[in-house]
Amino acid sequence: MDVKNAFLHGELEEEVFMRLPPGHPQSHEPDLMCRLHKSIYGLKQSPRAWYAKLSSVLTTVGFKRSNADSSLFVRTGTAGKLVVLVYVDDLIITGDNIDEITKLKHSLQQRFAIKDLGILRYFLGIEMATSPKGFFLSQRKYVLDLLKEANMSDAKPVNTPLDTKLKLSLEGQPLPNISYYQRLVGKLIYLTITRPDIAYSVSIASQFMHFPTMEHFNLVKRLLRYLKGSIGRGIIMKKNESTEITGYCDADWAGNSIDRKSTTGYCTFVGGNLVTWKSKKQAVVARSSTEVEYRAMASTACELIWLKGLLCDLGVSTTQSMSLFCDNQATIHIASNPVFHERTKHIEVDCHYVRAQVQSQVIKTHFVKRYDQLADLFTKPLASPQFQRLLGKLGSINLLDPA
Structure with missing residues:
Protein backbone atom coordinates (compact mmCIF):
# COMPACT_ATOMS: atom_id res chain seq x y z
CA MET A 1 0.00 0.00 0.00
CA ASP A 2 1.14 3.53 -0.76
CA VAL A 3 0.27 6.51 1.45
CA LYS A 4 -0.35 9.73 -0.46
CA ASN A 5 1.30 12.88 0.96
CA ALA A 6 2.47 10.87 3.97
CA PHE A 7 4.50 13.65 5.62
CA LEU A 8 1.45 15.95 5.80
CA HIS A 9 -0.13 13.58 8.35
CA GLY A 10 2.63 13.98 10.93
CA GLU A 11 1.93 16.14 14.00
CA LEU A 12 4.83 18.27 15.23
CA GLU A 13 5.90 18.22 18.88
CA GLU A 14 8.45 21.03 18.49
CA GLU A 15 7.69 24.68 17.81
CA VAL A 16 8.45 25.29 14.13
CA PHE A 17 7.91 28.63 12.40
CA MET A 18 8.09 29.54 8.73
CA ARG A 19 7.73 32.64 6.62
CA LEU A 20 4.41 33.31 4.97
CA PRO A 21 4.24 31.56 1.59
CA PRO A 22 4.20 33.65 -1.60
CA GLY A 23 0.67 34.72 -2.57
CA HIS A 24 -0.55 35.02 1.03
CA PRO A 25 -2.53 38.27 1.55
CA GLN A 26 -0.09 39.38 4.28
CA SER A 27 3.13 38.00 2.77
CA HIS A 28 4.45 41.56 2.30
CA GLU A 29 4.69 42.06 6.09
CA PRO A 30 8.19 40.82 7.16
CA ASP A 31 7.34 40.43 10.87
CA LEU A 32 4.54 37.90 10.40
CA MET A 33 5.36 34.17 10.71
CA CYS A 34 3.39 30.91 10.55
CA ARG A 35 3.54 28.35 13.34
CA LEU A 36 3.22 24.82 11.98
CA HIS A 37 1.03 22.31 13.79
CA LYS A 38 1.62 19.55 11.24
CA SER A 39 4.72 18.60 9.29
CA ILE A 40 5.34 19.57 5.67
CA TYR A 41 7.77 18.33 3.05
CA GLY A 42 11.22 19.82 3.53
CA LEU A 43 11.28 19.71 7.33
CA LYS A 44 13.86 17.56 9.06
CA GLN A 45 11.23 16.57 11.61
CA SER A 46 8.77 15.33 8.95
CA PRO A 47 9.94 11.68 8.65
CA ARG A 48 10.00 11.24 12.43
CA ALA A 49 6.58 12.91 12.83
CA TRP A 50 5.06 10.67 10.15
CA TYR A 51 6.55 7.54 11.70
CA ALA A 52 5.17 8.54 15.12
CA LYS A 53 1.71 9.09 13.61
CA LEU A 54 1.67 5.77 11.73
CA SER A 55 3.04 3.77 14.65
CA SER A 56 0.42 5.25 16.99
CA VAL A 57 -2.36 4.27 14.56
CA LEU A 58 -1.01 0.71 14.28
CA THR A 59 -0.61 0.47 18.06
CA THR A 60 -4.24 1.43 18.64
CA VAL A 61 -5.40 -1.52 16.51
CA GLY A 62 -3.29 -4.03 18.45
CA PHE A 63 0.11 -4.05 16.71
CA LYS A 64 3.40 -4.24 18.58
CA ARG A 65 6.63 -2.84 17.24
CA SER A 66 9.47 -5.30 16.80
CA ASN A 67 12.48 -4.84 19.07
CA ALA A 68 14.80 -6.10 16.34
CA ASP A 69 13.46 -3.85 13.56
CA SER A 70 11.62 -0.61 14.33
CA SER A 71 9.94 -0.64 10.90
CA LEU A 72 8.25 -4.00 11.57
CA PHE A 73 4.87 -4.27 13.35
CA VAL A 74 3.26 -7.58 14.36
CA ARG A 75 -0.20 -8.41 15.69
CA THR A 76 -1.00 -11.88 16.99
CA GLY A 77 -4.53 -12.83 17.97
CA THR A 78 -7.16 -15.55 17.84
CA ALA A 79 -8.10 -14.53 14.29
CA GLY A 80 -4.56 -14.97 13.02
CA LYS A 81 -1.28 -13.11 12.64
CA LEU A 82 -0.73 -9.84 10.78
CA VAL A 83 2.62 -8.31 9.85
CA VAL A 84 3.18 -4.76 8.55
CA LEU A 85 6.54 -3.62 7.19
CA VAL A 86 6.99 0.14 6.74
CA TYR A 87 9.38 1.99 4.41
CA VAL A 88 8.53 5.71 4.69
CA ASP A 89 5.18 5.90 2.84
CA ASP A 90 5.16 2.33 1.45
CA LEU A 91 3.62 -0.50 3.45
CA ILE A 92 3.80 -4.27 2.97
CA ILE A 93 0.99 -6.16 4.70
CA THR A 94 0.94 -9.93 5.08
CA GLY A 95 -0.66 -12.49 7.33
CA ASP A 96 -2.45 -15.83 7.54
CA ASN A 97 -6.02 -14.46 7.46
CA ILE A 98 -7.33 -12.65 4.37
CA ASP A 99 -10.32 -11.19 6.25
CA GLU A 100 -8.05 -9.60 8.85
CA ILE A 101 -5.86 -8.11 6.11
CA THR A 102 -8.96 -6.64 4.45
CA LYS A 103 -10.13 -5.12 7.76
CA LEU A 104 -6.72 -3.56 8.35
CA LYS A 105 -6.69 -2.05 4.86
CA HIS A 106 -10.14 -0.56 5.42
CA SER A 107 -9.04 0.83 8.80
CA LEU A 108 -5.96 2.50 7.28
CA GLN A 109 -7.98 3.94 4.40
CA GLN A 110 -10.28 5.65 6.89
CA ARG A 111 -7.35 7.44 8.52
CA PHE A 112 -5.07 8.18 5.53
CA ALA A 113 -5.33 8.78 1.81
CA ILE A 114 -3.85 5.42 0.90
CA LYS A 115 -3.74 3.40 -2.31
CA ASP A 116 -4.00 -0.38 -2.45
CA LEU A 117 -1.43 -1.66 -4.97
CA GLY A 118 -2.56 -5.29 -4.74
CA ILE A 119 -0.36 -8.40 -4.53
CA LEU A 120 3.31 -7.64 -3.95
CA ARG A 121 5.23 -7.89 -7.22
CA TYR A 122 7.47 -4.80 -7.32
CA PHE A 123 8.74 -2.90 -4.29
CA LEU A 124 11.47 -0.21 -4.23
CA GLY A 125 13.10 -1.59 -7.38
CA ILE A 126 12.90 -5.19 -6.14
CA GLU A 127 10.88 -7.62 -8.24
CA MET A 128 9.22 -10.59 -6.55
CA ALA A 129 7.91 -13.68 -8.30
CA THR A 130 5.86 -16.10 -6.20
CA SER A 131 4.84 -19.74 -6.57
CA PRO A 132 3.64 -22.51 -4.21
CA LYS A 133 7.29 -23.59 -3.87
CA GLY A 134 8.55 -20.21 -2.65
CA PHE A 135 9.54 -16.90 -4.17
CA PHE A 136 12.28 -15.27 -6.19
CA LEU A 137 13.73 -11.80 -5.57
CA SER A 138 15.61 -9.90 -8.27
CA GLN A 139 16.32 -6.39 -9.57
CA ARG A 140 16.26 -7.08 -13.30
CA LYS A 141 14.71 -3.76 -14.38
CA TYR A 142 17.05 -1.89 -12.03
CA VAL A 143 20.07 -3.53 -13.70
CA LEU A 144 18.77 -2.68 -17.19
CA ASP A 145 18.28 0.97 -16.22
CA LEU A 146 21.75 1.08 -14.67
CA LEU A 147 23.40 -0.34 -17.79
CA LYS A 148 21.49 2.14 -19.94
CA GLU A 149 22.62 5.07 -17.78
CA ALA A 150 26.25 3.91 -18.00
CA ASN A 151 25.96 3.43 -21.80
CA MET A 152 26.94 -0.23 -21.40
CA SER A 153 23.80 -1.96 -22.64
CA ASP A 154 25.83 -3.47 -25.51
CA ALA A 155 28.94 -4.28 -23.46
CA LYS A 156 30.66 -7.65 -23.76
CA PRO A 157 29.79 -9.81 -20.69
CA VAL A 158 32.37 -11.39 -18.36
CA ASN A 159 31.98 -14.38 -16.03
CA THR A 160 33.18 -12.80 -12.77
CA PRO A 161 32.86 -9.29 -11.29
CA LEU A 162 36.58 -9.02 -10.44
CA ASP A 163 39.86 -10.21 -11.88
CA THR A 164 41.57 -12.70 -9.56
CA LYS A 165 44.89 -10.86 -10.07
CA LEU A 166 43.43 -7.47 -9.12
CA LYS A 167 45.93 -5.07 -7.52
CA LEU A 168 44.62 -1.59 -6.79
CA SER A 169 46.53 1.51 -5.72
CA LEU A 170 45.88 5.17 -4.97
CA GLU A 171 48.11 6.29 -7.83
CA GLY A 172 46.89 6.90 -11.33
CA GLN A 173 45.08 9.36 -13.55
CA PRO A 174 42.32 11.14 -11.60
CA LEU A 175 38.81 10.67 -12.90
CA PRO A 176 37.53 13.98 -14.34
CA ASN A 177 33.91 13.41 -13.24
CA ILE A 178 33.96 12.18 -9.63
CA SER A 179 30.20 12.60 -9.14
CA TYR A 180 29.51 10.19 -12.02
CA TYR A 181 31.63 7.50 -10.33
CA GLN A 182 29.95 8.14 -6.99
CA ARG A 183 26.48 7.92 -8.54
CA LEU A 184 27.25 4.60 -10.24
CA VAL A 185 28.74 3.06 -7.10
CA GLY A 186 25.81 4.32 -5.02
CA LYS A 187 23.39 2.53 -7.33
CA LEU A 188 25.54 -0.60 -7.23
CA ILE A 189 25.38 -0.55 -3.42
CA TYR A 190 21.58 -0.65 -3.61
CA LEU A 191 21.82 -3.53 -6.08
CA THR A 192 23.56 -5.70 -3.46
CA ILE A 193 20.14 -6.10 -1.76
CA THR A 194 19.44 -9.09 -4.02
CA ARG A 195 22.92 -9.69 -5.48
CA PRO A 196 25.37 -11.28 -3.01
CA ASP A 197 27.63 -12.07 -5.98
CA ILE A 198 28.70 -8.41 -6.28
CA ALA A 199 28.90 -7.57 -2.55
CA TYR A 200 32.70 -7.85 -2.34
CA SER A 201 33.43 -6.03 -5.60
CA VAL A 202 31.07 -3.16 -4.67
CA SER A 203 32.72 -2.84 -1.26
CA ILE A 204 36.09 -2.50 -3.03
CA ALA A 205 34.77 0.14 -5.44
CA SER A 206 33.15 2.13 -2.61
CA GLN A 207 36.49 2.54 -0.82
CA PHE A 208 37.65 5.03 -3.47
CA MET A 209 34.60 7.32 -3.59
CA HIS A 210 36.57 10.35 -2.36
CA PHE A 211 39.27 10.29 -5.07
CA PRO A 212 38.66 7.73 -7.85
CA THR A 213 41.11 7.19 -10.68
CA MET A 214 40.70 5.66 -14.13
CA GLU A 215 41.87 2.34 -12.67
CA HIS A 216 39.00 2.36 -10.19
CA PHE A 217 36.55 3.36 -12.93
CA ASN A 218 37.72 0.38 -15.01
CA LEU A 219 36.89 -1.82 -12.01
CA VAL A 220 33.31 -0.45 -12.04
CA LYS A 221 33.09 -0.97 -15.81
CA ARG A 222 34.11 -4.63 -15.43
CA LEU A 223 31.46 -5.01 -12.75
CA LEU A 224 28.86 -3.57 -15.14
CA ARG A 225 30.03 -6.01 -17.84
CA TYR A 226 29.46 -8.83 -15.39
CA LEU A 227 25.94 -7.52 -14.71
CA LYS A 228 25.30 -7.46 -18.45
CA GLY A 229 25.79 -11.23 -18.52
CA SER A 230 23.72 -11.89 -15.38
CA ILE A 231 20.75 -9.53 -15.65
CA GLY A 232 18.23 -12.07 -14.39
CA ARG A 233 20.21 -13.26 -11.36
CA GLY A 234 18.51 -13.09 -7.98
CA ILE A 235 17.81 -14.92 -4.73
CA ILE A 236 15.47 -17.89 -4.55
CA MET A 237 13.78 -18.73 -1.24
CA LYS A 238 12.19 -22.16 -1.07
CA LYS A 239 9.23 -23.03 1.11
CA LYS A 369 36.81 -26.77 4.92
CA ARG A 370 37.96 -23.76 2.94
CA TYR A 371 36.62 -25.26 -0.28
CA ASP A 372 33.12 -25.34 1.24
CA GLN A 373 33.33 -21.96 3.00
CA LEU A 374 30.38 -20.04 1.52
CA ALA A 375 31.54 -16.72 2.98
CA ASP A 376 34.72 -16.96 0.89
CA LEU A 377 32.72 -15.20 -1.82
CA PHE A 378 32.62 -12.01 0.29
CA THR A 379 36.33 -11.68 1.07
CA LYS A 380 38.32 -12.11 -2.13
CA PRO A 381 38.09 -12.42 -5.94
CA LEU A 382 37.46 -16.02 -7.01
CA ALA A 383 38.01 -17.92 -10.23
CA SER A 384 34.91 -18.55 -12.32
CA PRO A 385 34.33 -22.28 -11.44
CA GLN A 386 34.50 -21.73 -7.66
CA PHE A 387 32.58 -18.44 -7.97
CA GLN A 388 29.68 -20.10 -9.79
CA ARG A 389 29.75 -23.12 -7.45
CA LEU A 390 29.40 -20.98 -4.31
CA LEU A 391 26.66 -18.89 -5.89
CA GLY A 392 24.64 -22.05 -6.50
CA LYS A 393 25.00 -23.05 -2.85
CA LEU A 394 23.90 -19.57 -1.74
CA GLY A 395 20.67 -19.86 -3.71
CA SER A 396 21.61 -17.18 -6.23
CA ILE A 397 20.36 -18.21 -9.69
CA ASN A 398 19.95 -16.57 -13.07
CA LEU A 399 16.44 -17.19 -14.41
CA LEU A 400 17.52 -16.03 -17.88
CA ASP A 401 20.34 -18.58 -18.06
CA PRO A 402 19.47 -21.20 -20.73
CA ALA A 403 21.07 -23.93 -18.60
Missing part, protein backbone atom coordinates in the same frame (compact mmCIF):
# COMPACT_ATOMS: atom_id res chain seq x y z
CA ASN A 240 10.02 -25.54 3.86
CA GLU A 241 9.21 -26.27 7.49
CA SER A 242 12.70 -25.56 8.82
CA THR A 243 13.55 -22.51 10.95
CA GLU A 244 17.17 -23.46 11.63
CA ILE A 245 19.51 -20.44 11.71
CA THR A 246 23.06 -20.90 10.44
CA GLY A 247 25.91 -18.59 9.55
CA TYR A 248 29.23 -18.72 7.70
CA CYS A 249 32.06 -16.30 8.48
CA ASP A 250 35.40 -15.75 6.79
CA ALA A 251 38.12 -13.12 6.59
CA ASP A 252 40.97 -12.25 4.25
CA TRP A 253 43.98 -11.40 6.40
CA ALA A 254 45.78 -8.21 5.27
CA GLY A 255 44.19 -8.59 1.85
CA ASN A 256 44.18 -4.85 1.13
CA SER A 257 47.58 -4.04 -0.38
CA ILE A 258 47.16 -0.30 0.29
CA ASP A 259 46.67 -0.26 4.08
CA ARG A 260 46.92 -4.01 4.88
CA LYS A 261 43.53 -4.08 6.53
CA SER A 262 41.47 -7.24 6.33
CA THR A 263 38.01 -7.92 4.95
CA THR A 264 35.17 -9.49 6.93
CA GLY A 265 32.63 -11.57 5.05
CA TYR A 266 29.63 -13.46 6.34
CA CYS A 267 26.27 -14.85 5.24
CA THR A 268 23.35 -16.22 7.24
CA PHE A 269 20.59 -18.68 6.43
CA VAL A 270 17.12 -19.35 7.85
CA GLY A 271 15.72 -22.74 6.93
CA GLY A 272 18.41 -23.15 4.29
CA ASN A 273 17.49 -19.84 2.58
CA LEU A 274 20.01 -17.01 2.34
CA VAL A 275 18.70 -13.94 4.19
CA THR A 276 21.62 -11.60 5.01
CA TRP A 277 25.21 -11.13 3.86
CA LYS A 278 27.96 -8.57 4.20
CA SER A 279 31.43 -7.76 2.92
CA LYS A 280 33.22 -5.01 4.85
CA LYS A 281 36.78 -3.89 5.45
CA GLN A 282 37.81 -4.09 9.09
CA ALA A 283 38.55 -0.87 10.94
CA VAL A 284 41.97 -1.84 12.33
CA VAL A 285 45.05 -3.67 11.07
CA ALA A 286 45.15 -7.20 12.49
CA ARG A 287 48.34 -8.84 13.73
CA SER A 288 47.32 -12.44 13.05
CA SER A 289 44.94 -14.46 10.95
CA THR A 290 43.27 -15.71 14.13
CA GLU A 291 42.47 -12.16 15.20
CA VAL A 292 40.95 -11.43 11.80
CA GLU A 293 38.79 -14.54 11.87
CA TYR A 294 37.67 -13.83 15.41
CA ARG A 295 36.52 -10.33 14.51
CA ALA A 296 34.57 -11.85 11.62
CA MET A 297 33.09 -14.44 13.96
CA ALA A 298 31.99 -11.73 16.41
CA SER A 299 30.25 -9.78 13.63
CA THR A 300 28.48 -12.93 12.44
CA ALA A 301 27.44 -13.82 15.99
CA CYS A 302 25.81 -10.39 16.34
CA GLU A 303 23.92 -10.97 13.09
CA LEU A 304 22.72 -14.40 14.25
CA ILE A 305 21.50 -12.98 17.57
CA TRP A 306 19.64 -10.23 15.70
CA LEU A 307 18.03 -12.78 13.35
CA LYS A 308 16.88 -14.88 16.30
CA GLY A 309 15.31 -11.82 17.91
CA LEU A 310 13.59 -10.88 14.65
CA LEU A 311 12.12 -14.36 14.23
CA CYS A 312 11.00 -14.32 17.86
CA ASP A 313 9.11 -11.06 17.23
CA LEU A 314 7.46 -12.74 14.24
CA GLY A 315 6.31 -15.55 16.52
CA VAL A 316 8.88 -18.09 15.34
CA SER A 317 10.75 -19.12 18.46
CA THR A 318 13.25 -21.96 18.62
CA THR A 319 15.38 -23.46 21.38
CA GLN A 320 17.78 -25.02 18.89
CA SER A 321 21.34 -23.70 18.97
CA MET A 322 22.41 -21.63 15.98
CA SER A 323 25.32 -23.02 13.94
CA LEU A 324 28.30 -20.85 13.06
CA PHE A 325 30.76 -22.27 10.51
CA CYS A 326 34.37 -21.10 10.36
CA ASP A 327 37.41 -22.42 8.49
CA ASN A 328 39.95 -21.47 11.18
CA GLN A 329 40.59 -24.09 13.85
CA ALA A 330 42.44 -21.69 16.17
CA THR A 331 39.47 -19.33 16.26
CA ILE A 332 37.08 -22.16 17.16
CA HIS A 333 39.38 -23.33 19.97
CA ILE A 334 39.59 -19.80 21.45
CA ALA A 335 35.79 -19.56 21.40
CA SER A 336 35.46 -22.63 23.64
CA ASN A 337 38.62 -22.22 25.74
CA PRO A 338 37.94 -20.55 29.12
CA VAL A 339 41.58 -19.39 29.48
CA PHE A 340 42.75 -16.30 27.57
CA HIS A 341 46.07 -16.56 25.86
CA GLU A 342 48.49 -13.65 26.11
CA ARG A 343 48.26 -13.02 22.37
CA THR A 344 44.48 -12.72 22.42
CA LYS A 345 44.15 -9.89 24.96
CA HIS A 346 43.92 -7.23 22.25
CA ILE A 347 40.74 -8.89 20.93
CA GLU A 348 39.39 -9.67 24.38
CA VAL A 349 36.02 -7.92 23.86
CA ASP A 350 35.20 -10.00 20.79
CA CYS A 351 36.42 -13.12 22.58
CA HIS A 352 34.18 -12.46 25.57
CA TYR A 353 31.11 -11.85 23.39
CA VAL A 354 31.46 -14.93 21.21
CA ARG A 355 32.45 -17.14 24.14
CA ALA A 356 29.40 -16.01 26.13
CA GLN A 357 27.13 -17.08 23.27
CA VAL A 358 28.96 -20.42 22.90
CA GLN A 359 28.90 -21.23 26.62
CA SER A 360 25.18 -20.41 26.86
CA GLN A 361 24.64 -22.75 23.86
CA VAL A 362 22.95 -20.03 21.86
CA ILE A 363 25.61 -20.57 19.18
CA LYS A 364 27.58 -23.71 18.30
CA THR A 365 30.78 -23.33 16.30
CA HIS A 366 31.67 -25.82 13.56
CA PHE A 367 34.70 -26.24 11.36
CA VAL A 368 34.21 -26.12 7.60
